[in-house]
Amino acid sequence: MAHEVVLLDFWPSMFGMRVRVALAEKGIKYEYKEEDLRNKSPLLLKMNPIHKKIPVLIHNGKPVCESLVIVQYIDEVWKDKNPFLPSDPYHKARSRFWADFIEQKICGGHVAQVGGGGNHGLLLHKVGGCGSRGLLLHWVYDTARKIWATKGEEQEVAKKEFIETFKILEGELGEKPFFGGETFGFVDIALITFYSWFYTYETFGNFSIEAECPKIIAWAKRCMQKESVANSLPDQKKIYEFTVWMKKYFGMD
Amino acid sequence: MAHEVVLLDFWPSMFGMRVRVALAEKGIKYEYKEEDLRNKSPLLLKMNPIHKKIPVLIHNGKPVCESLVIVQYIDEVWKDKNPFLPSDPYHKARSRFWADFIEQKICGGHVAQVGGGGNHGLLLHKVGGCGSRGLLLHWVYDTARKIWATKGEEQEVAKKEFIETFKILEGELGEKPFFGGETFGFVDIALITFYSWFYTYETFGNFSIEAECPKIIAWAKRCMQKESVANSLPDQKKIYEFTVWMKKYFGMD
Structure with missing residues (x-):
C-alpha cells in the first residue's frame, strides 16, 4: 500500500519534533509543511478543527x-x-505512564487550553485563546516555558521544578542506555525533543543542566548519535535566537 | 494464569470510576481498597510514589x-x-484523541501538578501540593470543578466552557449509540464517569445539562443501562452530599 504522508509542523515545536523523530526512526518519507502560527493555513484548521494546533x-x-x-x-x-513501545502490556503501560509524566511536569499539560479566571501567571496562556499573537505561544507552556519567559521568583520556582523533574527522570533511566531499555523508544521520543531547548533554558535560567542531571545529558548525547534524532532537532542556538526574537516581539523583556 | 487484582481508589473519583467500569466490563474480580486521601496508605505511597494519587x-x-x-x-x-479500543490504528488514534480531549477540557489536564507562581485561581490546586487538606482536592480540577467550587464570573466562565465542551462531544457522538460506535468503548469509559457528578454541576451551577446537550444525556442513560456502568458509579445525590460536605470542610462557602 502506498503511503501519502504530510506533516503540518512548526520548526521550534518540541511536539512537532517528536513526530519528525518517529517518522525518521521508521524511515517514512513525508512532505513537511511549515505553519505560520500567526496565520494558520486553511489545511491546518480543516485537519485539526478542535485544537487548531500543530503537529x-x-x-x-x-x-x-x-x-x-x-x-x-x-x-x-x-x-x-x-x-517504540514494548509488546508486553505492563511495560507498555509503564512507557505511557512516563510519557504522560513528561506531558504533565515539563509541558505543564494542557493549561493553555483551559483558560479560566484572571490569573496573572497564566496571562500568556490566556492570550493564547484570544488573539493572533497568542496563537504563536500556545504550544510553549509552563515549567519549561517559565524558565525563559519569566524572571525572579517565578523563574526560580520553575527552575527548581524543572530540575526536580529531570532528577526523577534520571531515577527512571537508571543505568539503562535508553528509557526504553537497550533500544530507543516511546519515552525517549517524548523527552529528547526538549534537548534542543536546553541551551535556551540554561542561558535564560543561568544554570547548568549537566551539573544537576549529568545522566540526562549523557542520555541526550547518546540519542543525538542517532541520525533520526540529530536530523530532526534544530540547533540549540537557533532555538535560543528564536526565543530572543519572541521575547522582543511580545515585549517580554 | 491466576490474576491477583487490587484497586486503590476513592469512591467519588471519576478517575477511579473509569477503572471500576473497565474491570466490570471485562468481568474481572478484584479487591477494592478505599483510600483516605487525607491520610494516604503506605501501600498507595509505595505503589504510586511519583504522583501519590488514586487510582x-x-x-x-x-x-x-x-x-x-x-x-x-x-x-x-x-x-x-x-x-475497548478498535484494532484499526486510525480509529485507535481517534479514540485516544477524544479521551485526551476529555482530559484536557473537562479535567483541565494536570494543572494541579504544575504549581507555579501566585495565581489566585489556582489556589485550591496549589494547596494540593502542600498540606493534608489539599491532598483531598488534587483530583478535582478545573472546568468541571469550578462549577461547584467557585462563584460569580469564574463559575460562569466554567459553565460556558463545560457546555461548549459537551457540545463538541455531542458533535463527535453524532448519531452513534456510543463514542465507540455500536459498542461501548474507551471514550465512553473516559467520559461516562462524569455523569455521576452531573447533579452536582447542575445544582451548584443552576443550569440543565439536558437542556443544553440532550444527546449527551441520552447517551449517558444508554451507558447507565449497562450493569458495568450502573454498578460502578455512585448515586448522583451522594456525590452532591459529598461536595456540600467538602465545601463546608474547606470553608468554600
Whole structure:
C-alpha cells in the first residue's frame, strides 16, 4: 500500500519534533509543511478543527492530531521497523505512564487550553485563546516555558521544578542506555525533543543542566548519535535566537 | 494464569470510576481498597510514589497508575472480552484523541501538578501540593470543578466552557449509540464517569445539562443501562452530599 504522508509542523515545536523523530526512526518519507502560527493555513484548521494546533500528521488524507497520539499511531501502522513501545502490556503501560509524566511536569499539560479566571501567571496562556499573537505561544507552556519567559521568583520556582523533574527522570533511566531499555523508544521520543531547548533554558535560567542531571545529558548525547534524532532537532542556538526574537516581539523583556 | 487484582481508589473519583467500569466490563474480580486521601496508605505511597494519587491498579503485585493508562492496560491484558479500543490504528488514534480531549477540557489536564507562581485561581490546586487538606482536592480540577467550587464570573466562565465542551462531544457522538460506535468503548469509559457528578454541576451551577446537550444525556442513560456502568458509579445525590460536605470542610462557602 502506498503511503501519502504530510506533516503540518512548526520548526521550534518540541511536539512537532517528536513526530519528525518517529517518522525518521521508521524511515517514512513525508512532505513537511511549515505553519505560520500567526496565520494558520486553511489545511491546518480543516485537519485539526478542535485544537487548531500543530503537529498534525495527514496519512492518506486522514488527520491524526496530538503528538503522543501520532507517535503511537506511527508505531502501530509501521510496526515492523524499530518498535517504540514494548509488546508486553505492563511495560507498555509503564512507557505511557512516563510519557504522560513528561506531558504533565515539563509541558505543564494542557493549561493553555483551559483558560479560566484572571490569573496573572497564566496571562500568556490566556492570550493564547484570544488573539493572533497568542496563537504563536500556545504550544510553549509552563515549567519549561517559565524558565525563559519569566524572571525572579517565578523563574526560580520553575527552575527548581524543572530540575526536580529531570532528577526523577534520571531515577527512571537508571543505568539503562535508553528509557526504553537497550533500544530507543516511546519515552525517549517524548523527552529528547526538549534537548534542543536546553541551551535556551540554561542561558535564560543561568544554570547548568549537566551539573544537576549529568545522566540526562549523557542520555541526550547518546540519542543525538542517532541520525533520526540529530536530523530532526534544530540547533540549540537557533532555538535560543528564536526565543530572543519572541521575547522582543511580545515585549517580554 | 491466576490474576491477583487490587484497586486503590476513592469512591467519588471519576478517575477511579473509569477503572471500576473497565474491570466490570471485562468481568474481572478484584479487591477494592478505599483510600483516605487525607491520610494516604503506605501501600498507595509505595505503589504510586511519583504522583501519590488514586487510582492504582495492582496486578500480581505490580502497580499501574493513571486512569487512562490503566484502562488501556486492562484492555491489553484481558483482550478477549469486550475490547475497548478498535484494532484499526486510525480509529485507535481517534479514540485516544477524544479521551485526551476529555482530559484536557473537562479535567483541565494536570494543572494541579504544575504549581507555579501566585495565581489566585489556582489556589485550591496549589494547596494540593502542600498540606493534608489539599491532598483531598488534587483530583478535582478545573472546568468541571469550578462549577461547584467557585462563584460569580469564574463559575460562569466554567459553565460556558463545560457546555461548549459537551457540545463538541455531542458533535463527535453524532448519531452513534456510543463514542465507540455500536459498542461501548474507551471514550465512553473516559467520559461516562462524569455523569455521576452531573447533579452536582447542575445544582451548584443552576443550569440543565439536558437542556443544553440532550444527546449527551441520552447517551449517558444508554451507558447507565449497562450493569458495568450502573454498578460502578455512585448515586448522583451522594456525590452532591459529598461536595456540600467538602465545601463546608474547606470553608468554600
